[in-house]
Amino acid sequence: MALVTVAKLARDAAKGGYAVGAFNLNNMEILQAVIAAAEEERSPVILQASQGGLKYAGIDYIVAMARVAAEQASVPVALNLDHGTSFEQAMQCIRKGFSAVMIDGSKLPLQDNIALVKRVVDVAHAVGVSVEAELGKIGGTEDDIVVADKDAMMTDPDEAAQFVKQAGPDLLAVAIGTAHGVYKGEPRLDFERLAQIKKRVDIPLVLHGASGVSDEAIRNACQMGISKINIDTELRVAFSKTVQETLEKSPNEIDPRKILGPARDAMKQVVREKMRLFGCSGKA
Numbered sequence: 001m002a003l004v005t006v007a008k009l010a011r012d013a014a015k016g017g018y019a020v021g022a023f024n025l026n027n028m029e030i031l032q033a034v035i036a037a038a039e040e041e042r043s044p045v046i047l048q049a050s051q052g053g054l055k056y057a058g059i060d061y062i063v064a065m066a067r068v069a070a071e072q073a074s075v076p077v078a079l080n081l082d083h084g085t086s087f088e089q090a091m092q093c094i095r096k097g098f099s100a101v102m103i104d105g106s107k108l109p110l111q112d113n114i115a116l117v118k119r120v121v122d123v124a125h126a127v128g129v130s131v132e133a134e135l136g137k138i139g140g141t142e143d144d145i146v147v148a149d150k151d152a153m154m155t156d157p158d159e160a161a162q163f164v165k166q167a168g169p170d171l172l173a174v175a176i177g178t179a180h181g182v183y184k185g186e187p188r189l190d191f192e193r194l195a196q197i198k199k200r201v202d203i204p205l206v207l208h209g210a211s212g213v214s215d216e217a218i219r220n221a222c223q224m225g226i227s228k229i230n231i232d233t234e235l236r237v238a239f240s241k242t243v244q245e246t247l248e249k250s251p252n253e254i255d256p257r258k259i260l261g262p263a264r265d266a267m268k269q270v271v272r273e274k275m276r277l278f279g280c281s282g283k284a
């Protein structure tokens with residue numbers, strides 16, 4: 001199958017009352033773990049590349065890996081730019097073959113964020129690529145992007161309505177209390193705010209920073225209209241923990257396949273569990 005848009009997967013999810021998982025792609029082991037999990041769970045899936053992922057693997061490798069995976073997969077696969085930083089970067093990703101882009105203007109004043117997203121939307125929609133935007137600031141660190149806790153700011157429901165109407169994105173990432181990276185304490189999500197945003201906005205909503213959020217809160221978020229959920233940190237944890245364990249058990253191991261293989265299996269397990277939790281298992 002060719003790559004599909006994130007908008008298509010998220011709209012199907014919104015109709016079906018579940019969320020699609022979006023997992024960060026940095027290397028072949030992560031790709032194979034995510035795709036194998038999607039196949040085994042019969043789930044649609046979103047691969048996404050962050051600033052750090054693009055720098056580490058290179059845009060051509062990211063696109064080539066995602067294309068091969070989508071072509072061979074029997075479930076729908078999308079490739080999204082995660083937290084895109086500029087109009088130029090979004091255009092580059094579209095030209096290289098991404099099926100979706102996120103343009104993150106959340107650090108900008110509202111009107112500038114609207115103008116940037118609209119500019120990307122006008123081009124992306126002309127060539128069948130979907131667009132995710134962000135309003136409010138999600139705290140924590142994701143690769144190159146750092147938002148200090150004091151700068152994190154929840155999404156305002158009225159602003160969200162104005163933003164979506166004027167900028168026209170296909171999906172909206174909302175700040176309702178999650179943060180990127182490992183949580184210091186138990187994150188508390190502002191479900192009342194989510195309900196208010198949902199009342200005013202009729203496009204699929206996205207939850208970032210979902211690693212470490214309790215299963216109960218995730219279930220609640222899915223029921224309340226979150227249609228795409230981003231996971232990165234939990235894959236990193238599964239990967240590094242398993243590599244460490246493998247090398248502790250076999251300190252003389254020199255075969256990368258024997259070191260990375262178990263880590264790939266561990267990440268697959270995490271993705272399968274997330275798919276069941278998000279409700280996207282069996283929806284392909």
Ligand code: G3H
Nearest residue numbers: 181208209211230232233
């Ligand atoms: O954009 C990607 C995510 O929001 C990942 O967040 O690292 O907390 O899972 P996470």
Ligand code: ZN
Nearest residue numbers: 142208209230
């Ligand atoms: Zn994010």
